[in-house]
Amino acid sequence: MKLGALAHRLIWTAVGLGLLALVSYELSQAGIRPIKLLETALLPMTPLVLAAVGECVNERAGVINIGIEGIFLITAVLGVFWAEVLGSGLLGILMGGLFGAIIGGILGVISTYGRADQIIAGMGLNVMSLGLVQYLLMAIWAFPGIHVFPRELVLPRIALPTPIGVLRISPMTIAAIIITLLTALLLYKTLLGLRIRAAGDKPEAVDVAGINVNRVRIFASVFAGFLAGLGGAFMPLAWFGGLVKEVSAGRGFIALAAVVFAGLNPILALAASFIFGFAEGLAFAIAVTPGVKEVIPFHFVQMTPYLVTVIILAIFVTSRRFPRALGKPYIRE
C-alpha cells in the first residue's frame, strides 16, 4: 500500500518531467534553446529545493514551519549584509544559512518547550519579516525598499559541459542537489534519520527509548532553518544581484507546496522544486521572446508560477500520509 502510493507519485513525477521535455522541445522549435531554459529553471529551483528538503526533515520530526518565507526574507537581507562585511558572496550565503539556523532553532524551541501553535508561530515569523526587512534596509543602508551591492559579490556561475551544450550553473545549485541526496540518505539509512522519523510518527516510542523528543525536533528545525537560510541568501547573492523588499515573492510558500507534493520525500521535493522552478523559468523565457512579449502583458507572466503551483497541487496531490504527531508538541503523559 505504502509502496503503491510511492509508485503512484513517482509515475506522476515522471509524467510531469516528460511533459516538461515535450514543452522544451516545442520551445526549441520556436527558437528558445533548451539549455538556456534549463539555466533559467535551475536558478528558481535552488532556493525552493533547499528550503523544501529542510522542511521535509522538519515535518518528518513532527514540526511544521510555514515561516519559510520569513526565513527567506530575513536571511536574504542578513546574507547581503555579511557578504559586504566579509567581502565574499559565498561567505554571505553561509552567514544566511547560519542566521536561518538560529531562526529555525528559536522556532524549534517555541514549538517544543514553548508548546506553541506552530502554524500561528510560523505566520508570525512571516508577518514579522515583512516589517523587519524594510526596517533593516533603512537601518543598515538608509535607503527604503531596495539595495544594490557590488557586482563582485555575486557568486559566479560555473560552466558545465553537457551533451546538449555548455550549462552555466551556480555551484550552489550543485550543492543543493548533493544536499538533497545526502538528506535522503540521512533520513532513510541512518540512526539519526530513524529517530527523526520516529519523533514525528511515534514520539512516545522515542521517549521510551530514552531519547529526548524535543531535542530531536529542535535539531530538525535548526537543520531546516539552515537550508532555508542558504536559499534565502542565494536569491540576492547568486541569482538577482540585488536586494528588494519583496525579494522572495512567495517562494517560501511554493517551497511548502513542493513539500506537500513530495509527501515529505526529499528526492521528490527536488523534482517538485524543479517543476515549479521550470514554470517560473518558462514564463520568463516566453515573456522575453520577440513576438510574444508584445502580446502578453508582463503581469500575466508574473502570475504564472503561482497559478502553476496551485494547479499542480490540485491535480496531482490527493491522498498523502503525514506524520501522526505533525504540528503537535510532545507532552509526556
Next chain:
Amino acid sequence: MDSSRKLGRLGISSSVIRKFGKAIAESLFAVLIGLLGGALLMLAYGYDALRAYRALFLGSFGDLNGFLETLAFATPLILTALTFGIGVRAGLFNIGAEGQMYLGAIGAVMIGGALSLPPGIHLAAATLFAMLLGALWSIPVALLKIFRGVHEVVSTIMLNWVSFWLAMYLITYHLAEPGRAERAIPAQETARYMVIGASLTTVFIVAIGFALLTYFILWRTTIGYELRLVGYNPDTARYAGISIMKATVISFFIGGLAAGLAGATQVLGRPPSWTVYATMGNLVNLGFEGIGVSLIGRNHPIGIILAAIFYGGFLHGGRFMEFEVGVASELVRAINGIIIIALAMPELLNILKRVRRRRRPT
C-alpha cells in the same frame, strides 16, 4: 461578592469573567513582548527606543485629530482581521484577506470611479460589488480545500500573488486615471463615504456594523453555531450531521465579503486619495496585518474592533516615530509579528509562572 451577583443577574458568570480576564492578560502580555522586541531591534541599531514609542503613542492617541486618524487606519484592519477570525472559528487558516482585499478595491474603483450612477445607489453599488468580488476570490480556495484537499495556507498565498498581478494589470491598462499614471480613477463624489474628521469617514461605522453582524451570525444563528462547532471539533460536528463543506464555504464567503469591504474602505472611504495607487502602496500588507489584529483580539469580533484600534494607532503613530527618531515606520509590522509569535504560545504565562515558582528558594 455583591458585584459578581449583579453580573450574574446580567447572565455573566464568574467563570466567563475569569476566561475574559485570562484572554486580556495574555493579549496584553504578548503586546508587551512585542514592544520589548521592537525596542531591542531599535537599540541594536542605535535608535532611541523610548523617544520612538513616545512619539508613536502621542501621535496616535495623544489628541483628537490623531485618534480620528488612528480610527481611519483601524477601519480596514477590522475587516481583514474578521476574515482571519471567522476562518479560525471554523477551524481554517484563511490568510487570503490580502488578495481578496486587492480585488475588493478594484471592484470599488470599477463601480465607484469608472461608472456614473445616481447618489446613494452609487455608493451602495460600489460597496456591494467590492464585497462580492472579494467573496468570489475566496470561493476557489474553499472548493480546492473541499474537493482536492489543497491546504488553504498554500492556496490563499498563491492566489494573493495572482490577485496582486491581476490588480496591477487592471490598474495599469484599464483603470488608470487619464493623465495621471500613478493612480487608478478616484471614486466619484457620489460614491464617497462622508468625512467625519481627519481621514475618518462613515465607512468606519460600516466596518463596525459588519463586525457586529459577524458576531450576531456566529453566536446567535444556527449556521454560526454549526460553523463554530466544526472549528471546535470537526468529528463531533460530523457526528451531529453538520455539513463541514457548508461551514467551510460559508466561512470563506463571509471572510471574502469582509476582505472585499476592506479594499472598498480604502477607495470609497479614505481621503485624500479616494483610489488605489499604481504601486498599491495604500493596500499592500493590510491583509496580513489583519492576522495579528485578529489574534490580539482573540478572533472575536468585539476583541477585533478593540485590537484594530490599538494596531491602527501603531500604523498611524509609526509615521511620527519615523519623523521624530528616523526609525522606519515598517518596524511596527515587525512588532506585530513578534506579538503573533508570543500569542502562538498559549501557555506562555503558565510557563513563566512555573519557572518563577521553580526559581523561588524553598
